[in-house]
Amino acid sequence: MSQTAQGSGTVVFQRRREFLPYAMPSIGEEEIAEVADSMRSGWITTGPKVAQFEEDFARYTGCVDAVSVNSCTAGLQIALAVFGVGPGDEVIVPALTFCATANVVVHTGARPVIVDVDATGNMDVQAASRAITPKTKALMPVHFAGQPADVDALYKLAGQHGLAVIEDAAHAVGAVHRGQKLASRAYFDSCNPATVPAAVVFSFYANKNMTTAEGGMIVFADERRSDQARMLRLHGMSIDAWKRYSGSGSWYYEVEAAGFKCNLTDIAAAIGIHQLRKLDTFTAARKALAKHYDAELSGIAEIAPPTRIPQRDHVYHLYTIAVDNARVSRNRLIEELRERNIGTSVHFIPIHSHPFYAATYGYRAGDFPVAESHYARTISLPLYPAMSKADTGYVIAALRDSLPYAGR
Numbered sequence: 001m002s003q004t005a006q007g008s009g010t011v012v013f014q015r016r017r018e019f020l021p022y023a024m025p026s027i028g029e030e031e032i033a034e035v036a037d038s039m040r041s042g043w044i045t046t047g048p049k050v051a052q053f054e055e056d057f058a059r060y061t062g063c064v065d066a067v068s069v070n071s072c073t074a075g076l077q078i079a080l081a082v083f084g085v086g087p088g089d090e091v092i093v094p095a096l097t098f099c100a101t102a103n104v105v106v107h108t109g110a111r112p113v114i115v116d117v118d119a120t121g122n123m124d125v126q127a128a129s130r131a132i133t134p135k136t137k138a139l140m141p142v143h144f145a146g147q148p149a150d151v152d153a154l155y156k157l158a159g160q161h162g163l164a165v166i167e168d169a170a171h172a173v174g175a176v177h178r179g180q181k182l183a184s185r186a187y188f189d190s191c192n193p194a195t196v197p198a199a200v201v202f203s204f205y206a207n208k209n210m211t212t213a214e215g216g217m218i219v220f221a222d223e224r225r226s227d228q229a230r231m232l233r234l235h236g237m238s239i240d241a242w243k244r245y246s247g248s249g250s251w252y253y254e255v256e257a258a259g260f261k262c263n264l265t266d267i268a269a270a271i272g273i274h275q276l277r278k279l280d281t282f283t284a285a286r287k288a289l290a291k292h293y294d295a296e297l298s299g300i301a302e303i304a305p306p307t308r309i310p311q312r313d314h315v316y317h318l319y320t321i322a323v324d325n326a327r328v329s330r331n332r333l334i335e336e337l338r339e340r341n342i343g344t345s346v347h348f349i350p351i352h353s354h355p356f357y358a359a360t361y362g363y364r365a366g367d368f369p370v371a372e373s374h375y376a377r378t379i380s381l382p383l384y385p386a387m388s389k390a391d392t393g394y395v396i397a398a399l400r401d402s403l404p405y406a407g408r
């Protein structure tokens with residue numbers, strides 16, 4: 001134990017020697033052997049393992065087809081292209097997200113229109129509604145930290161205004177909304193009755209809930225869009241390279257669009273095949289650690305656990321606490337935790353406060369008060385499947401030990 005209760009009732013905090021990072025991938029021997037198999041096979045880029053990973057992912061998710069790409073960012077970019085978003089259009093994005101969500105909109109020539117978030121950190125539906133103009137083409141909600149956004153209301157809004165929905169599900173692989181797994185057939189049937197054009201895009205970046213080092217997956221509500229996405233991910237060529245070079249293919253291809261180059265490699269898919277098999281175990285571990293944090297944090301007045309909503313299964317990509325700004329300096333608390341050998345992070349610096357977005361679109365401090373307040377108070381505590389309950393216990397003990405030094 002990191003905390004030793006002594007006879008007098010005082011508690012002595014002992015600093016751990018090993019640094020506890022805020023995130024870490026869990027890679028096993030299965031992944032390593034599968035990568036080695038690709039390396040030895042003579043086929044290292046998009047090929048049989050990508051095909052298998054896509055099939056496995058579709059089966060796991062309960063969707064008809066899944067299109068892999070080399071990042072979630074690329075997947076969002078392709079979804080925007082498939083839905084025809086371009087110059088003169090507007091796309092609504094939440095203020096509290098990673099820059100990728102907004103950057104991809106800029107690349108299409110459209111304008112990212114930032115809106116505020118609610119208490120959960122997800123897109124505020126009323127704010128999104130108010131931001132719709134005749135130029136609006138799509139909504140891009142983010143499932144912040146791994147808790148699904150209010151997709152029922154967002155799809156309804158999209159249906160009323162003829163918009164597409166592109167879900168940035170970078171944090172939410174495996175999450176369940178009202179009993180339906182995100183991106184499953186049943187999910188779209190339940191939250192998208194108006195069948196608006198829609199896609200859910202996942203990330204397999206190194207620190208996400210499952211990884212391929214770099215990678216992503218797109219699932220369209222209408223799977224007939226998948227072929228266009230497959231064409232766009234590889235230069236806009238009519239058939240993919242694996243089929244051309246394998247026994248069944250021919251040398252001939254046609255370029256149907258000025259496509260991108262963001263296909264997933266077989267080496268990455270080799271990792272993903274095994275990560276996917278472990279995903280439910282990873283998620284269960286994340287949930288158990290989050291529960292431990294919840295229980296222990298309830299005894300600390302200066303800190304609030306994340307806000308959760310029933311029927312929106314939180315898969316805890318992040319465990320985000322909020323400190324009471326009146327009593328605690330968030331930045332000092334981060335430093336105190338670092339001195340106690342604990343890594344943390346902050347999710348996210350609101351999009352509108354980055355110099356590019358402020359200068360290009362004229363956003364200012366105060367424009368999105370809920371996102372700004374979240375940013376000022378939040379800390380992401382260490383959370384990953386290989387952590388033990390003793391580790392979360394250590395973080396809690398370190399928080400208690402740090403708070404007296406982080407007061408305002």
Ligand SMILES: *Cc1c(COP(=O)(O)O)cnc(C)c1O
Nearest residue numbers: 071072073098100170203204205
């Ligand atoms: C990580 C992340 C992305 C980008 O994912 P990549 O796979 O690294 O491109 C996009 N949106 C959010 C909210 C993220 O956290």
